[in-house]
Amino acid sequence: MMSGRLVTLALRTYLALALLLVFAPIITSFIYSFDADKYAAFPWGGFSTRWYGEALADPDVAKGFHNTIIVAVTSALIATAIGFATAYTDYRYRFFGKNAYLALALLPPTIPAIILGLAMLVFLSRVGLSGALHSIIICHVVYSIPFAMALIRLRLGQMDRDLEAAAWNLGASEWHALREVVLPFTLPAILAALFLAMAVSFDEYAIAWFVSGFSETLPVRILMLLQREVSPKVNAIGSLVFIVSMTLVLVAQVMLVMRAPSQAAANGPRQGAGRG
Amino acid sequence: MAEPLLVLERLEKRYGGLVAVQSLDLAIAAGEFIAIMGPSGCGKTTTLRMIAGLERPSGGEIRLRGRRLNEIAPWQRDTPMVWQSLALFPFLSVVKNVEFGLKMRGIVAGERRRRAMKWLERLGIAHYRDRPVDKLSGGERQRVALARALVTEPEILLLDEPLAALDANLVVRMQAELKQLQQQLGITFCHVTHSQSEAFAMADRVVIMSEGRLQQAGPPREVYRAPANRFVAEFVGANNILDGTVAEATGERVRVDTGIGAFDVRAAPTRPLAKGAKVALVISADQVNVAAGPAAEGNVVTGTVIGEEFVGAFVTLHVDLGGGTVFRVQLQQHALDKLGSVQGKSLTVTWKPEHAVLLSNA
Amino acid sequence: MVGTIPTTSATGGRRSRGPRGFALAFALPMPVWQTLFFVAALLFLIVMTFWSVRNFRVEPDFTMANWVKMLSAGYFQDTYFRTVWYAALAALVASLIAFPCAYGMAFKLSPSFQRIVASSLILPYFTSYLVRAYSWKILLTENGVINGVLGYVNLGPFAMTSNLFAVLVGYMTLILPIVILLQYFSLAHVDRRLIEAAHNLRCGALRTVIQVVIPSARTGLILAATFAFILSFGDFVSPSFLGNNKPPTLSILMVDAVKSGSQWPRAAVVAITMVATLLLVAFLAMAFAYGRKAESR
Numbered sequence: 001m002m003s004g005r006l007v008t009l010a011l012r013t014y015l016a017l018a019l020l021l022v023f024a025p026i027i028t029s030f031i032y033s034f035d036a037d038k039y040a041a042f043p044w045g046g047f048s049t050r051w052y053g054e055a056l057a058d059p060d061v062a063k064g065f066h067n068t069i070i071v072a073v074t075s076a077l078i079a080t081a082i083g084f085a086t087a088y089t090d091y092r093y094r095f096f097g098k099n100a101y102l103a104l105a106l107l108p109p110t111i112p113a114i115i116l117g118l119a120m121l122v123f124l125s126r127v128g129l130s131g132a133l134h135s136i137i138i139c140h141v142v143y144s145i146p147f148a149m150a151l152i153r154l155r156l157g158q159m160d161r162d163l164e165a166a167a168w169n170l171g172a173s174e175w176h177a178l179r180e181v182v183l184p185f186t187l188p189a190i191l192a193a194l195f196l197a198m199a200v201s202f203d204e205y206a207i208a209w210f211v212s213g214f215s216e217t218l219p220v221r222i223l224m225l226l227q228r229e230v231s232p233k234v235n236a237i238g239s240l241v242f243i244v245s246m247t248l249v250l251v252a253q254v255m256l257v258m259r260a261p262s263q264a265a266a267n268g269p270r271q272g273a274g275r276g
Numbered sequence: 277m278a279e280p281l282l283v284l285e286r287l288e289k290r291y292g293g294l295v296a297v298q299s300l301d302l303a304i305a306a307g308e309f310i311a312i313m314g315p316s317g318c319g320k321t322t323t324l325r326m327i328a329g330l331e332r333p334s335g336g337e338i339r340l341r342g343r344r345l346n347e348i349a350p351w352q353r354d355t356p357m358v359w360q361s362l363a364l365f366p367f368l369s370v371v372k373n374v375e376f377g378l379k380m381r382g383i384v385a386g387e388r389r390r391r392a393m394k395w396l397e398r399l400g401i402a403h404y405r406d407r408p409v410d411k412l413s414g415g416e417r418q419r420v421a422l423a424r425a426l427v428t429e430p431e432i433l434l435l436d437e438p439l440a441a442l443d444a445n446l447v448v449r450m451q452a453e454l455k456q457l458q459q460q461l462g463i464t465f466c467h468v469t470h471s472q473s474e475a476f477a478m479a480d481r482v483v484i485m486s487e488g489r490l491q492q493a494g495p496p497r498e499v500y501r502a503p504a505n506r507f508v509a510e511f512v513g514a515n516n517i518l519d520g521t522v523a524e525a526t527g528e529r530v531r532v533d534t535g536i537g538a539f540d541v542r543a544a545p546t547r548p549l550a551k552g553a554k555v556a557l558v559i560s561a562d563q564v565n566v567a568a569g570p571a572a573e574g575n576v577v578t579g580t581v582i583g584e585e586f587v588g589a590f591v592t593l594h595v596d597l598g599g600g601t602v603f604r605v606q607l608q609q610h611a612l613d614k615l616g617s618v619q620g621k622s623l624t625v626t627w628k629p630e631h632a633v634l635l636s637n638a
Numbered sequence: 639m640v641g642t643i644p645t646t647s648a649t650g651g652r653r654s655r656g657p658r659g660f661a662l663a664f665a666l667p668m669p670v671w672q673t674l675f676f677v678a679a680l681l682f683l684i685v686m687t688f689w690s691v692r693n694f695r696v697e698p699d700f701t702m703a704n705w706v707k708m709l710s711a712g713y714f715q716d717t718y719f720r721t722v723w724y725a726a727l728a729a730l731v732a733s734l735i736a737f738p739c740a741y742g743m744a745f746k747l748s749p750s751f752q753r754i755v756a757s758s759l760i761l762p763y764f765t766s767y768l769v770r771a772y773s774w775k776i777l778l779t780e781n782g783v784i785n786g787v788l789g790y791v792n793l794g795p796f797a798m799t800s801n802l803f804a805v806l807v808g809y810m811t812l813i814l815p816i817v818i819l820l821q822y823f824s825l826a827h828v829d830r831r832l833i834e835a836a837h838n839l840r841c842g843a844l845r846t847v848i849q850v851v852i853p854s855a856r857t858g859l860i861l862a863a864t865f866a867f868i869l870s871f872g873d874f875v876s877p878s879f880l881g882n883n884k885p886p887t888l889s890i891l892m893v894d895a896v897k898s899g900s901q902w903p904r905a906a907v908v909a910i911t912m913v914a915t916l917l918l919v920a921f922l923a924m925a926f927a928y929g930r931k932a933e934s935r
Binding site: 160162163165166167168169170171172173174176177180181184185 | 328329330349350351352354355356357359360361363365366367368376377379380381424425428
């Protein structure tokens with residue numbers, strides 16, 4: 001069995017190397033964001049927080065960050081609301097053309113972002129909606145709905161179908177049952193969807209680049225920096241963006257894991273058992 | 277006379293081409309404990325869900341106190357239900373679960389809490405008031421579900437196999453408690469179950485359904501002793517069924533020819549039976565006697581014991597009467613002791629004509 | 639179209655036959671938004687390919703000129719086939735690099751380690767792809783980190799930017815994690831009894847992988863490669879920043895048409911050509927992945 005163990009060891013080493021390859025740019029960016037030299041080389045020119053200082057002092061970066069926050073929060077709120085409505089529709093109703101309906105919800109991320117960006121630029125400028133923050137928000141909602149919907153639909157799938165009916169049975173109208181039963185039950189997924197949608201919007205550059213006009217978001221600013229000059233500022237901004245995105249994603253993760261297992265067991269083993 | 281509390285009139289439910297409930301007529305009186313029973317897929321739960329408004333009838337009418345319910349939304353009816361899954365709200369505490377119905381009716385917080393606590397105390401779970409419902413045992417959750425349904429003090433309570441998930445000991449205890457509760461409250465309980473013992477232990481009246489149709493409705497004893505048709509005879513209790521034809525019908529006495537002999541049966545002279553009409557005899561396993569020697573009284577036939585089945589103090593003998601007919605005979609253990617070893621023995625099987633039921637639809 | 643028939647077990651009180659306000663309130667926002675801003679935008683992009691540009695202004699028209707001009711241009715044809723070739727190469731390289739990883743994950747790691755590796759492979763997608771591409775530049779340039787390290791052992795410097803190698807490295811940044819993940823998911827579903835059975839038949843380890851594991855995971859492997867193709871085909875960042883725009887790909891052509899020439903109709907031609915190609919590739923891949931399954935069993 002000696003060769004078997006060697007194969008295992010070789011495969012694990014290979015996997016570790018591949019992970020290193022995947023994480024190399026992230027780690028490099030983080031390390032060189034603290035490099036004192038302007039032109040990154042090996043070994044680096046000493047520790048410095050100069051680029052963070054420059055990045056934070058740059059009014060374009062500050063403006064971009066501000067815009068990004070507005071776009072991310074607004075588009076996440078709208079996308080989560082629409083995503084919830086879509087997930088609930090899928091959960092509760094059957095109707096003709098449902099597959100097409102779901103495809104419409106899930107399709108946008110399969111189109112390359114750069115093409116979506118062009119399509120939206122061309123379309124939005126025709127209807128007079130391009131070149132402003134709301135243009136980016138509109139497009140990011142399109143892009144984020146599938147993510148929000150998928151997360152919330154997953155959670156709804158864990159809900160005992162009798163739960164909502166029990167609320168009606170106890171005198172709750174459909175709207176009341178939604179507020180008192182469906183929303184509390186799906187709350188973790190709703191929050192997770194919000195944070196995930198924010199993270200998606202926070203890193204999106206292609207669509208934003210096309211439709212934003214002069215209202216640059218942070219990723220667009222990074223793109224501009226990359227096209228114009230070599231600047232370790234990008235590393236500093238990138239590291240900051242990384243930390244923000246990671247926080248959003250981690251919060252989303254925690255939301256999903258929290259409470260989920262105990263609730264699933266709440267009504268015992270007979271959930272959804274056969275009907276007479 | 278005033279109309280009964282709940283009336284189902286030619287009630288129908290179809291899903292596409294599938295008929296779940298077919299022309300169901302049923303009247304349920306105020307204060308009655310009724311059990312709807314049948315194998316799974318018989319339409320009993322669909323009927324209950326139509327009463328609660330969770331399914332819309334395809335035809336017929338549901339009336340509660342004379343008011344047509346068909347178009348009334350479930351939340352505008354007062355027909356609370358205890359669910360098979362219990363359907364407790366997992367994110368709410370025990371007392372909040374119970375308060376739910378009151379909250380939906382716009383009752384203020386203090387009054388809500390007072391009324392909910394009254395029911396929690398009545399059902400002996402007041403000390404769990406602030407627990408999350410998933411931290412309770414099966415029996416405790418059952419009580420929360422009951423309290424939640426009863427807190428609005430409805431005239432009728434719907435129960436959809438609420439005891440199906442409990443273990444056997446707890447089921448017997450909950451049956452007794454449910455029955456007692458219903459008698460104390462004096463409200464109508466409409467209980468759906470597939471369990472005969474559950475239905476017979478609690479209900480004033482049982483309703484047997486099969487394939488969407490009502491087969492028989494009546495007090496448990498009547499359904500048990502006088503099944504209305506072959507389905508009920510096979511579904512309820514342990515019955516022996518013999519197919520045959522009418523050989524002779526004189527007043528109350530009918531003589532039936534079967535594959536293993538001719539037997540007398542006492543039949544109500546409502547409908548005269550023509551000679552040669554196809555009928556079936558139903559003889560309950562506990563109405564049959566066996567003896568080692570010859571017997572003179574009633575209907576007599578001999579057979580060979582081919583098997584014994586023991587349940588507690590009772591034993592069920594399987595007696596081969598020839599011609600492919602096997603009778604089940606239920607005896608007390610001590611009656612069997614008198615016969616000694618019976619396996620493989622030939623026995624005389626007897627029953628009185630008045631203990632057999634004649635079905636004309638065989 | 640919407641909201642008339644509820645799922646059987648969650649039936650509400652149907653108060654009327656037609657769709658009701660409640661159901662419509664939930665069913666409608668998504669199709670309205672996606673139709674207005676997604677479907678309409680894509681359809682309008684097709685319309686745009688027939689419009690013309692006069693005095694740097696886009697004007698409604700119905701002309702085939704854009705299509706004819708683009709499709710007959712040598713540089714467009716070259717770029718088209720180059721982009722297809724790059725994306726295909728990226729998909730192939732990623733699949734080859736990824737397979738031992740996915741295999742190792744599925745068969746040589748404990749379940750908890752599998753989860754850790756899988757979630758750490760999702761992580762990069764929440765970091766800025768732009769910044770990651772820029773980092774590769776730091777690592778790969780002539781005076782960069784890798785050449786710096788190699789210099790210590792008297793190797794190099796090697797030209798590792800502005801060439802196909804750099805572009806491929808960029809593509810890998812984009813697609814490798816997802817290809818590993820998709821391959822891993824399909825390998826994790828391979829019935830282990832099949833592998834044991836193969837071993838019992840004295841099938842060697844490598845032969846087992848080729849004759850048993852790969853055929854059973856085939857759908858997932860093709861799906862992963864297709865994803866890799868789609869993502870690389872539409873990528874702008876790697877060929878632009880790591881390949882230094884030379885030679886260009888379709889996305890660079892498209893961006894140039896928009897950003898430096900206001901040539902929206904031509905950009906639209908490029909975009910529609912790209913979408914059509916992607917649809918065709920996705921269709922062929924699915925036919926290949928699912929179509930001959932019955933035969934291979």
